[in-house]
Amino acid sequence: MIRVVATTPFDGQKPGTSGLRKKVQVFQQPHYVENFIQSVFDSLQDFEGETLVIGGDGRYYNREAIQTVIRMAAAAGFGRVMVGRGGILSTPAASCVIRKHEAFGGIILSASHNPGGEHGDFGIKYNIGNGGPAPEHVTEAIFARSREIREYRISDAPDVDLDTPGLTRVEDMVVDVIDPVEDYAELMGALFDFDAIRDLFSSGFTMRFDAMSAVTGPYARAIIEETLGAAPGTVVHGEPLPDFGGHHPDPNLVHAKDLADLLMSDQAPDLGAASDGDGDRNMIIGRGRFVTPSDSLAIIAANAHLAPGYKDGIKGIARSMPTSGAADRVAEKLGITCYETPTGWKFFGNLLDAGLATVCGEESFGTGSNHVREKDGLWAVLMWLNILAVRRQSVADIVAEHWATYGRNYYTRHDYEEVDSAAADALMVDLRRRLDVLPGTVVNGLTIERADDFAYDDPVDGSVTTRQGVRVFFDDGSRIVYRLSGTGTAGATLRVYLEHFEPDPARHDLDPQDALAGLIEIARTLPDIEGRTGRRAPDVIT
Template structure:
C-alpha cells in the first residue's frame, strides 16, 4: 500500500540559519504556520538524496514544550521524503547523548534532535531543531550551510497523510511502502553503553560501603536526564531514591532555567552547602552538560573537570583498556588540559567552540577525551558531550582513589598548577551594541602594536588575535572564533559572541590565569581573577558600549 503524500505550498522564512547547535528560536516562532515544516523540509532536501533515502533516522527531544507535536510532524515528513525507518524514544524523549549513542549503535544515517539545550522552555520559552550526521555528532558547517540555502528557496514541503503514532510504549508501527516507526525505551540502550565503559559493580560497592560515608545528590533540573539518572544512580548503583532531585521531565522545566551552573542550579548548591552530601552534580535540559560539586558546595570548574578526568584516565575501565589517543579542548576553555596532555605525552588540540570539531578528530582516531568550559565534557564513546558520563567518570576516580572531590582536585592542582578561570555572560544584549564592542576590539587585532608590550598591573600583553582553526582532518578553515588577548605569563582574556541564544546577542568574556604558588592554589577564583577581570572590562569598554554594569551569569 502506498502512502498518500501531500505537497503543501509554502514560502521561505527569514533567519532559518542553523548555528553551532542547530536552529534555536522562541516557541512562538516555531508555532508559525509552516515554520517548523519549512526547516524540516530544508533539512531533508539538504541530506535525503544521498544520505537518508530508504535509511534510518533517529528522532528524540528533551521533553520541552512543543516536542510531542514536532515529533509527529517529523515522522510524517520523514515518511513523505522516503526515509525507510524512524527510531524514536518513548514519548518522543531522548537525551542528546542517548541520540548519539543510538545513531552509532543502530547504524542510523542521521538524527533530528529537538532541543534548545540549556535554554528555558515552556510556551514563552525556547525551542530548537538540530540535525546530527551518521557519526552521531552535530552536522558540520557544510551541511548546515546547505540546509540554510535550502530554507531560503523552499516553495513547498511534503507530509504523509498518516495518523499520529502512539509513542507511549516501545513498539513497531509499519506503514505503506516500507516505512516504519520503531519506538524504543528512551533509557535502555544508553545504560547498556555506560555499562560497557564503567565498572558498575565496583561503583555500586563504593556507593554502598558505609566506611566511605558516600552520599550523592544529582539535580536533573526537570530536564531529560531524570529517567537516566534514576535508572543509573538509584536502580543500578543503589543510591537512595531521593539522591536524584527534579527528575521528572517537564515541558517548562518546572519554570526554571535548565543550565547547570552556580546561578541557575542555585537550589542544588544550597542543598549541598547545608547537608553532608559528598558528591553533587547537575545536568541541563537535554542531558549533555554537567556541573560537579564536592562537599559543602565545593565547585569544580568544567575546565578543571576535563583535566582531572584525563589525568586519571587509568581509573576508568574504557580508557584503561583502550589508552588515550589524544586530548582536546575548545579555545575559550582554560589551559589546564594542555598541561595534562604534555605530561602524558599525547596529542593535543585547541579547537573552536562546537562539538562537531571534536567529532572529526574522534573519527580519525586522534582524540579520546575532550571538553568545553560551557559545562560540556565527553569522549569518543559517542559524538556529543555527555553529562551522565562525566558524573560516572568522577565516581570512578573517587572510588579508585578513595578520595573526596576536593582531595582529587587539590591533588591535581598540586601536581599541575591551577588555572583560575571564570566566564562572564551578558545575555540578550542589543545586537548592534554587541557588534560595536566587537568592532572596537577588532582594532587591536588589526593593529596589535596598540596593545602588545603594554602593562596592566602585573600583566604584560604578549599577543592579540582573532582565533582561527584549520581542521587537521578535513582541512576546513574556521575564522573569527573569538578575540584573544594573551599575556606574557600565559594568562588570557577572550571575547566571543555566542550563537546559543534565541534572541539578541550573548557576549561571553573568559578569564584564565595560571598559578603555581602552592600557597595560592585554593583562593576564591573571583578574588584571584579580579585584576584580570577589571582589565578585561577596561579593554573592551563593555559597559560603555552595552550599558551593562553586571553580567547575567558568572561561572
C-alpha cells in the same frame, strides 16, 4: 497519502553551533517546522530506505514537532524511524542510538540548556551518521536551501502513539518507538566499573543528582538509583517537564544554586551533580568544593585509565578554545596532544573519528569522549563516580592533589546576556580593529603580549574556521577571551573568559574572583563594556 504543500521561505533559519534555536512561538508559525525539516532533507543524499533517529528533551512543543518530523520522514522516503518513548531521547542517547543501530542520521528537538515552556525556547538540529552534529558544510547547505524553498512533502497520516513501545507504519516507513534509556545504559555499563561504584554506595557514600526537571531524570534514576544502588531520592527533579518545572535547566552555580548551597553546607553529601535540558552538560561539586568544567576535563583525562573502557589510556584530548589550559598540562605529562578547537561539539567529531582524541570538553559545562559524538552530562558524572570508587578520596582531595601536581588555572566566565545585538557586534568589531595595536599596551600594570582572532585549521579535513573569538594574551601568561555566543534566542550574549595560571600550591585556595580581580577590571575596561552595552556587571558568573 503524501501531500505537496506550497510554501515561502522564512528569514533566519540558519543553524548555529547546536542547530536552529528560536522562541516556541516562532516554531509554531504555520509551515515553519516543515520548511526547516524539508531544507534538511533536501540537503542530504542517498537516504532512501535508511533509518532516521528522532527524539527530544521533552520541552514544550516537543511532541507536536516530532509528529511533523515523522510524517515528513515518511514522505521523504526514509525506511524506518526510531523515536524515543514519549518523544524522549537525551542528546547523548540519540547519538548512542544513531551509532549503535547504524542510522543514517537523527533529528534532535531541543534548545539544550535554554528555558522551556510555552514562552520559552525550542530548537531542532540534525546529526549525521557518526552520531555528531552536522558539520558546517551541511548546516550551510541547509540554510541555503531554507532561503529558496518553495514546497515541502508530508504524509497526512494520523499521529503516531509515542507512548507505546513497538512497531507501526506511516506510509511505507516503519516507526519503532523504543525505550529511550536501554541502549544508553548498556553503553555506560560497558565503559565504567559498575561493581566498584556499587561498592562505593554500599559503603555509605552519598550523592545528590539534580536533573532539573529535564531529560536526564529517567536515565539517572535507572542507572544511579536502580542499577548502582544509590539511595532512592538521590535523583531530584527527575521527571522531565515541558517547562522544566520553571527551572532554567543550565547546570551552573546560578541556576543550580540550591544544589551548590547544599554542597557548601554542613548537610552536604559526598558528591553533587546536575545536568541540563537535553542531558549533554554537567556540573560537579564535591563537599565544599566546586569543580570548574575546565578542571573537571583535566582531572577526567588524568584519571580516565581507572575506568574499564579507558584502561589502555587515552590517545589525545580536545578542548574548545575558551576552555582553560588545564587539560594541556595533563596532555603534556601524558605525552599526548591537546587540540584546541572552536566552540561547538561538531569540531571534535573529526578528531574523534580519526582516533586523534579520546576525551573532549568545553568550559560551558560540557564533557565527553569517543563513546558518542556529543558531550554527555551523565557520562561525566559516572566517570567521576568511577574515579571516586577507585581512589577512595574526597572530591576536594582529588582536586587539591591535581593542582599540586599540575598547578592551578584560575578561571572564570562572565556572561552579559540579551545585550543589544548591534552594540555587541560593534564591540567585537572594535576589538578586531585594534588587534594590531594592542600588543605592547600596558593596562593596570600588565603588558599585552599579543592579540588575535582565533582561527582553526582542522588537522583531519583541512577546513578552516575563522573569527571564533578575540584573544588577548598578557606577559604574565594570563589571557582574556571575548566571544559572542550562538546559543541564545534573544539579543546577543557576550561571553568574557579570564584565566591565570598559578604554579604555587600555597596560592591555590583563593576565590577565583579574587585571584582574577585585576584581570576582571581589565576585561571590562579594555573594550568599554559598560559604555558600549550599558551593563555595569555580568548577568551570570561561572
